[in-house]
Amino acid sequence: MSPFAEMHARVIASLAEMQAEGALPQGLSFDAVVVEPPRDPAHGDMATNAAMVLAKPSGLNPRDIAQTLAGRLEALALVASAAVARPGFLNLRLADGVWADLVAAVRNAPDYGRSALGHGSKVNVEYVSANPTGPLHVGHTRGAVFGDALASLLEFAGYDVTREYYINDGGTQVDMLARSVYLRYLEAHGRQVEFTDDTYPGDYLVKVGQDLKDRVGDAYLDKGEQVWLADLRVFATDAMMVLIRADLAALNVEMDRFFSEKSLYGTGRIEDALAVLDARGLIYQGTLEPPKGKLPEDWEPREQTLFRSTDHGDDVDRPVKKSDGAWTYFAPDIAYHWDKVERGYDQLIDVFGADHGGYVKRMKAAVSALSDGRVPLDVKLCQLVKLTKDGEPFKMSKRAGTFVTLRDVVDEVGPDVTRFTMLTRKNDAPLEFDFARAVEQSKDNPVFYVQYAHARCRSVLRKAEGIVPRDPALDDTAEFAVARKLAEWPRVVEVAARAHEPHRIAFYLYDLAQVFHALWNRGNDRPGLRFYQESDPQATAAKISLPMAVSVVISAGLGILGVTPAEEMR
């Protein structure tokens, strides 16, 4: 248990005692009471807002509440002092032994920070979900890294997580892909071909065309679409999914499930999902108002089958069937989310590119309607990635020609650097990814800085191999600073998991690395602070708990981000 969680429990217990003794009125909610690290370390180790949040509902002066609470907490062995500060904060300073105990407890506890927050509830995280029409590009890379790290984070926080990829293999873009492969097939037979606007010109289809030739020989030559289209749709998407899976593997992303859009057609799944909405009176025939502002040239009123998404927070109702009776792209998406709801998830998360922002409300409306509001859907939008090299824009791909692929990035800097760097920004902030800076070995490269801290820990521990750690005796402020930072880890995990924001883990690791490096640097001036004491195994035994604990937390944190901790910097 982290010191913060323990102190929180103590504070709540003390408040309950005060209630029992009549110092506080009955019927108060303690939900808003928090124990957190103060911004300014001079205020102490922890602070609680209990007195301030209880002042109003209890009708008491916050100072009086704080004073009474202070007296109770000071009686605890782990509290060195409790001081009431101006607005009504209660600042706590903990006994030195608390921090030493924490370090001793963490040094062999790889599960430190793991949380029961999720209570094993089922979460489905859908990410990447790129059209199977080509290799993954940088935008997908960010989504892949973000989604994967979020999934790991939720696992670490006690959720039962499924990582899922929705294959958009049902729409017209698959016809385009199939025709493109056909062109490459003709090419493989030595024919001259021309790629039009509605085909994919990328080199990655050359091999697919050749593979097709190897498989069917000249059977499809000079034949119409009706002969080969259906076969090529399958053949081409299968080939693309092989490509995409390999791309994901290069990034160390492993999905639990690939869900095919195509599998929804002709099976009644879409009809079933819409029947659920219909049963709730949310499906009707109607004509939409033309959009305000600029009117599309070819706009004309058409009667369509509509989903009354406005009943669930959307701005306008959305068509599920086109005027010709075919499904819109929204219909299978509804069915897919209905499938997820039926599979019993307590919570759904979709990771989209920012260009799909306009899609969020209708998707939330659909899930809300399908689950009667029981299953929350959180949609995380990932902003664009701007690629640069030494500050200069970096655009062309070696492979795809028109766009930079995931492979281009991973080949250049490796999966670890790719992943960490992608998480050094909040998901909804644009990300500048500089190839040169990403591999630079300096303090302003967070990847290196965190890896370096871990490598230093491991280096010390290799030197001290065979020495059994003793309980640490902390006495320097830099040592306490590291211990305090370690104490924050479980809180960071929970806060990040609750907010669905894995970047918080990356920033925390940077902070931890920073206080650790600071302590290391102090060892320059004060040899007594060094972890490895050449001629004094006893002293070393007392010192190495700290680097052990730090490496435990950095490993765990990097593990969440999907980054391999470095044993040494080479």
Added chain:
RNA sequence: GCACCCGUAGCUCAGCUGGAUAGAGUGCUCGCCUCCGAAGCGAGAGGUCGCAGGUUCAAGUCCUGCCGGGUGCACCA
């Protein structure tokens, strides 16, 4: 025209889902490696948190309205 996201130090960005004197990196200024664990270290300057109201003990954080930037806006996916 509407919706969503963003606006914080010269620059790139954090800010723990309402807490105390708003932080980090970089850049700038000054001081530090004949020896030590310097792919650096220490110190300093730098801010009307886009603007204006509102909510309350407390607002960078929540609400409203503007300003500026990005994204998306009937049967395409």
